[in-house]
Amino acid sequence: MKNYIKLFVVSLSFGACIDAFPQSSSAPAGLKGGMAQVNITPPIGSRLAGHFYESISTGIHDSLWAKAMVFQQGRRKFAFVFCDLIGLTPAISASARKMASAKTGILFKNIVIAASHSHTGPLFYGFQHDYFHKKSMVAGIDPHEKIEYPGFLSGQIAKAIVLADKDLVAVNLELGIAKEDGLSHNRRYYMKNGEVVFNPGPLNPDIVRPAGPIDTDVGILMLRNVQSRKFMGGLTVFAMHADTYGGTEISADYPYYIEQTLKTQFGTNFISAFGLGPCGDVNHIDVNKDEPIYSPGNPVKFGSRLGHTVIDEVPKLKQVVKPTLAMLSATIALPLQVPGKAQIDSARTIINNLYAAGQSGEYVKRAGGEAGDFIKRVEMSKYISLAARHTSVQVEVSVFRIDPETAIVGLPGEIFAELGLTIKKRSPFKNTIVITVCNDKTSYIPTKKAFTEGSYEVTNAVIKPGAGEMLVETAVKLLKTLMDANGRH
Secondary structure: OOOOOOOOOOOOOOOOOOOOOOOOOOOOOOEEEEEEEEEOOOOOOOEEOOOOOOOEOOEEOOOOEEEEEEEEEOOEEEEEEEEOOOOOOHHHHHHHHHHHHHHHOOOHHHEEEEEOOOOOOEOOOHHHHHHHHHHHOEOOEOOOOOOOHHHHHHHHHHHHHHHHHHOOEEEEEEEEEEEOOOOOEEOEEEEOOOOEEEOOOOOOOOEEEEOOOOOOEEEEEEEEEOOOOOEEEEEEEEOOOOOOOOOOEEOOOHHHHHHHHHHHHHOOOOEEEEEEOOOOOEEOOOOOOOOOOOOOHHHHHHHHHHHHHHHHHHHHOEEOOOOOOEEEEEEEEEEEOOOOHHHHHHHHHHHHHHHHOOOOOHHHHHOOOOOOOHHHHHHHHHHHHHHOOOOEEEEEEEEEEEEOOEEEEEOOOEEOHHHHHHHHHHOOOOEEEEEOOEOOOOOEEOOHHHHHHOOHHHHHOOEOOOHHHHHHHHHHHHHHHHHHHOOOO
């Protein structure tokens, strides 16, 4: 493991401890916050992400947004942006961070950009995008790409940060972690034949038990304007795939209905940001019920319930009276799988044959699992993707300290629930909120144990076994460093 870790501190800054203050009338000295949102919806007719076949958007159910939160204590500023997208590339996030940093003075490494992992947002990077884009080109034009989306997206993300920075006002931060134990389910199951299967289908008699845990935490961070005493906006973090809607309409999925629910309580100007918790192996499908996997009612049900969970928790939220804002980041090299030339050549032939056979969406309509040629498409796509990559990938881990009891961890990729829970268990902070798909989608990040069991997430993962545990160790080290630095200003 030591051969792959290249750990170094990128930025470390500390605020000053502030005495307690009356909750009803004042804020910690120098503590400011701002929120803003910018539309990032692609044109109708763009490709949709989250599939291993070509899916074209036919309408807009609800718009997609980049929602920025900027915090300032003294001269130090920090920014988070939450985007209604399946993921981000390092190039896009870096471009946005550079632009925002130049215009606001916020340090590059003090900016974290996260994706909600919505499967009804645009497909704009990766092997799938490149394949369909090249295939659709006629006279140098792809009819499904009416704009250069990566450039547009970087600019809009930077704009959201700039707008939030311009609207900084004195704020109180209110924090809490609620529980929601009835919505999410580990989607990997041990079967009677000894195999582990992803989404084995509702009421499947061969299911023995789930192959992993879920994370029931609902992380909540609310920003209250000191002058008006009203909530400006907030962040909700929950660990469940944003893949409940289906269909071909552009949508943020259930996070949209979290926002709609919160707006009914806190006003139409309330900005609701959503962060995806560790759910690489967790979704909404309850195999004990014979219910549609995808339906228009799903995001309404899940989003409104989470919204009400937040509303119910608000009176119990703890106000941050001694903020010590600081961010610490580290970059590590995660080892990648390296397919052989024969595997890559075979993959290119198989993929062309599979796509030439037409769409392959039937597995979604049936069980949402490993039906038909789905796994073969996943595996072959991975080999082709890896052919263009090096033997390792540089990824960033970020930790943001809010006060001596609370920290937020930002991780790249789709992290398995068990890895996120391990970070929380080993964290020296009383409250630790883990957000995934930050700055880079990277890959599925399974546990070592899951790699021995196989199934979809392992087949799709481009990293080697142990990479997830490396991320855990890095996050815990950063958390301990920030905890040790508490009180030294």
